[in-house]
Amino acid sequence: MSDNLLLIISIIIIALGTYLIRAIPLFINIEVLLGEKRKQLVRRFFYLMGAAIIAALFATSIDLSAFSFTQLPTLISMLSGFIGIIIAYFLFKNSGISVLVGLISYLIASLLFVGI
Amino acid sequence: MSFIAGLKQSWPLVLGYLPVAIAFGISAQNMELSTSIIMLISLLIFAGASQFTFIALFAASTPLLTTVLISIGLNLRHLLYSSSLSPTLKNVHIRHRLMIAFGLTDEVFATTFHQIKQIPEKKRWLWILGLEFGAYASWVIGTFIGIKGSDFLLNHVAEIKPVLSFAMPALFFSLLLPLMNKKTAFVILIAFVTALIFTLFNHATTGIFVAAFIAPAFSLFLQSHKKPCKTNSCKS
Numbered sequence: 606m607s608d609n610l611l612l613i614i615s616i617i618i619i620a621l622g623t624y625l626i627r628a629i630p631l632f633i634n635i636e637v638l639l640g641e642k643r644k645q646l647v648r649r650f651f652y653l654m655g656a657a658i659i660a661a662l663f664a665t666s667i668d669l670s671a672f673s674f675t676q677l678p679t680l681i682s683m684l685s686g687f688i689g690i691i692i693a694y695f696l697f698k699n700s701g702i703s704v705l706v707g708l709i710s711y712l713i714a715s716l717l718f719v720g721i
Numbered sequence: 722m723s724f725i726a727g728l729k730q731s732w733p734l735v736l737g738y739l740p741v742a743i744a745f746g747i748s749a750q751n752m753e754l755s756t757s758i759i760m761l762i763s764l765l766i767f768a769g770a771s772q773f774t775f776i777a778l779f780a781a782s783t784p785l786l787t788t789v790l791i792s793i794g795l796n797l798r799h800l801l802y803s804s805s806l807s808p809t810l811k812n813v814h815i816r817h818r819l820m821i822a823f824g825l826t827d828e829v830f831a832t833t834f835h836q837i838k839q840i841p842e843k844k845r846w847l848w849i850l851g852l853e854f855g856a857y858a859s860w861v862i863g864t865f866i867g868i869k870g871s872d873f874l875l876n877h878v879a880e881i882k883p884v885l886s887f888a889m890p891a892l893f894f895s896l897l898l899p900l901m902n903k904k905t906a907f908v909i910l911i912a913f914v915t916a917l918i919f920t921l922f923n924h925a926t927t928g929i930f931v932a933a934f935i936a937p938a939f940s941l942f943l944q945s946h947k948k949p950c951k952t953n954s955c956k957s
Contacts, residue, residue, distance in 0.1 A: 612758060612779070615789050619775060620765035622793035628822035630803035631810060646941070648808060653908045653937035655805045655834045656900045660909040661916035661932035662827050663893035665925040668886065679883070686887055687894060694898045700835065703895040704733040704888070711887045 678718040686711035723844035727851025734828045735859040737888035741769050742860045746867020752780040763864040771795045798929045802830035809837050817846035824853030835896045912936035
């Protein structure tokens with residue numbers, strides 16, 4: 606079997622594995638499995654789990670190397686971006702606009718503090 | 722119209738995905754993989770961490786079986802996304818669930834979780850499909866741009882790269898803000914700190930898994946053991 610064919614087969618297997626990981630839980634009704642009594646508990650758990658996952662994704666997406674004195678402009682830019690997002694959210698209650706304002710705040714701060 | 726509505730909501734994902742996809746295209750090109758192989762990876766897998774890991778392990782001549790298992794293992798956290806969304810999609814037809822399963826990435830999940838209850842049940846799958854289409858299109862196009870424009874991009878786009886690298890944390894933070902209330906504040910804090918600690922020790926994926934279970938479980942445990950209020954002031 607040629608190297609190229611083995612590579613293509615590997616890619617297909619990874620793709621299939623990833624798809625099954627994403628698909629299978631969509632067909633399992635946990636509430637039915639655990640019964641009526643635990644339905645409210647399951648719903649609360651999944652609601653909280655959703656918020657926990659997004660918080661975890663946020664934590665893992667932050668550039669931790671910015672938290673040092675040598676990266677002060679990056680840190681200030683990041684904080685400016687987050688402040689921009691908070692202000693935009695309270696004004697417009699729209700995630701898309703909040704992200705855009707956050708990016709613009711980040712860009713302005715990075716241009717202003719580039720000399721530090 | 723639901724598909725278009727979902728597509729419109731995908732623009733923050735497009736902003737975040739484009740630079741990562743371009744970076745993937747450039748990296749894979751530097752590892753002397755053919756254009757068709759690189760495009761096949763992005764077209765079929767559609768999972769950033771997994772794709773970068775795959776090409777890195779392949780370039781290091783790691784045995785293919787090990788490479789495949791590690792690349793799939795990195796995506797195990799996606800089990801959580803589908804599990805979390807499953808109750809909100811229980812009235813969606815099986816074939817529609819099969820369609821939307823393909824594009825359930827971290828960011829698609831986060832955006833969907835934030836908005837899904839505002840969308841009528843029958844139209845949810847279309848909305849998600851629109852969202853995934855925007856994200857997927859930017860991923861595939863970005864990969865192609867990375868492959869074809871690697872020399873030009875490395876020399877001229879350094880200035881905007883830091884801003885685009887802020888797109889992902891900006892997106893997750895903006896999705897987290899509406900979820901913050903008395904019921905979720907504690908869970909969010911525990912999950913954030915847990916994931917941060919794991920990230921500091923280079924185990925970000927494990928951190929997401931652990932945070933996803935520990936935070937809500939701990940919160941529900943504390944609530945179930947909370948002493949009942951016996952004074953009149955508790956009723957206000």
